[in-house]
Amino acid sequence: MPELPEVESVRKNLTTVLVGKKISNIQVLRNKSFSEFAEKKDLIEGQSFLAVHRRAKILDLVLSNHQHLLIHLKMTGQLIFVDKMGKRFGGGHPSADWVNDLPSKHTRVILQLIDKSGQKSQLFFNDMRVFGWLKLHSETALVEEFINYGPDVNDPKLNVEYLLSKASRRQISIKQFIMNNQVIAGMGNIYASESLFRAKISPLRSAKSLDKAEMVTLLLEMQTIIAEAINLGGTTFDGHYVGVDGFAGGFQDKLMVYGQKGRPCFRCGINFPIQRIKQGGRSTFYCPHCQS
DNA sequence: AATTATGTTGCGGT
DNA sequence: AACCGCAACATAAT
Numbered sequence: 597m598p599e600l601p602e603v604e605s606v607r608k609n610l611t612t613v614l615v616g617k618k619i620s621n622i623q624v625l626r627n628k629s630f631s632e633f634a635e636k637k638d639l640i641e642g643q644s645f646l647a648v649h650r651r652a653k654i655l656d657l658v659l660s661n662h663q664h665l666l667i668h669l670k671m672t673g674q675l676i677f678v679d680k681m682g683k684r685f686g687g688g689h690p691s692a693d694w695v696n697d698l699p700s701k702h703t704r705v706i707l708q709l710i711d712k713s714g715q716k717s718q719l720f721f722n723d724m725r726v727f728g729w730l731k732l733h734s735e736t737a738l739v740e741e742f743i744n745y746g747p748d749v750n751d752p753k754l755n756v757e758y759l760l761s762k763a764s765r766r767q768i769s770i771k772q773f774i775m776n777n778q779v780i781a782g783m784g785n786i787y788a789s790e791s792l793f794r795a796k797i798s799p800l801r802s803a804k805s806l807d808k809a810e811m812v813t814l815l816l817e818m819q820t821i822i823a824e825a826i827n828l829g830g831t832t833f834d835g836h837y838v839g840v841d842g843f844a845g846g847f848q849d850k851l852m853v854y855g856q857k858g859r860p861c862f863r864c865g866i867n868f869p870i871q872r873i874k875q876g877g878r879s880t881f882y883c884p885h886c887q888s
Numbered sequence: 889a890a891t892t893a894t895g896t897t898g899c900g901g902t
Numbered sequence: 903a904a905c906c907g908c909a910a911c912a913t914a915a916t
Contacts, residue, residue, distance in 0.1 A: 728895090
C-alpha cells in the first residue's frame with residue numbers, strides 16, 4: 597500500500613540488488629498481474645537491468661534493450677528479493693512467516709535472475725488484492741504513461757506559484773487536491789492527512805481558499821514529511837508494505853493523525869480527539885481544534 | 889454481516 | 903470543457 601516514500605525505498609534497494617543481473621525466466625502465476633507477458637516474453641527474458649527509476653508511485657526498471665519494465669504496487673503489492681541461499685537483501689532474520697515461504701499464496705509473478713558469476717536469485721511480486729501490475733513499455737510508451745502526471749512531490753521544480761494557479765477556482769477540498777496525481781504526483785492518503793496536520797490546515801478547506809502563506813507552509817510540510825519518510829524506509833501499516841528485504845519501514849511510529857481516531861491530539865491535548873471523516877471515498881484523519 | 893483497507897480509472901451528471 | 907462524486911477492480915481482516 598505504498599505511497600511515494602515506500603516506492604522510493606523499494607527503488608533504492610532494487611537498484612542495489614538488480615542492476616547488472618539478467619532475467620533468465622519469468623513465471624506469471626496470475627495473468628491479470630502481468631497480462632502483456634505472453635506477447636512480450638521475448639523482449640524481457642534474456643535482458644539485464646541497467647537502472648531502476650521511479651516516477652510518481654511507478655517503478656521503472658530499465659532493461660538492456662532499452663525497454664522499460666514498469667511496476668505499480670497499488671494497495672498491496674510487494675517486491676521481495678531472495679538470493680539462491682534463500683537469504684534476503686540486507687540479511688538478518690526473517691520477521692514474518694509469509695517471507696519464510698515464498699512463493700506465498702499471494703505471489704503473482706516470479707522473476708528468475710542470474711548474475712555475471714552465475715549466481716541465481718529471485719524477485720517475487722506479491723499482491724493480495726491484485727490491483728497492482730507489471731507492464732513493458734518502449735521509450736515512447738513510457739512518455740505516454742506519464743503524460744498526465746504533475747510534478748513529483750519531491751521534485752525541486754514543484755513550487756508555490758504552480759500550486760496556487762492549479763488551485764485557483766477549484767472547489768474541491770485541499771486534501772483531495774493534493775492527492776490528485778495530475779496536480780502533484782506521489783501524495784497518498786496517509787501523507788496527505790499528516791501534511792495537513794503539520795501545516796495546521798483543515799482538510800475540509802477548499803483548494804482555492806488557501807492563501808499564499810498557507811500554500812507555502814503546506815508545500816514545505818509535504819516536502820519535509822516525504823523526505824523524512826524516505827529516510828526511515830516508509831510506513832508499514834497492517835504488515836502490507838514491506839521493503840525488498842521483507843522488513844517493515846520505520847515511519848509508522850511518527851504518524852500523528854492517520855489511524856489515530858479518538859486518540860488525544862498530539863499537539864493540543866486530551867480534550868480534542870482526532871476525528872475520522874470521509875473525503876472522496878477515503879478516510880481523512882485530522883484535529884478539528886488545531887487544524888483550521 | 890458489514891465495513892474497512894497506503895490506489896487508480898472510468899463513467900455519468902452538472 | 904472543466905469539474906466532481908461514485909462505482910469498480912479482488913481479497914482479507916476486524
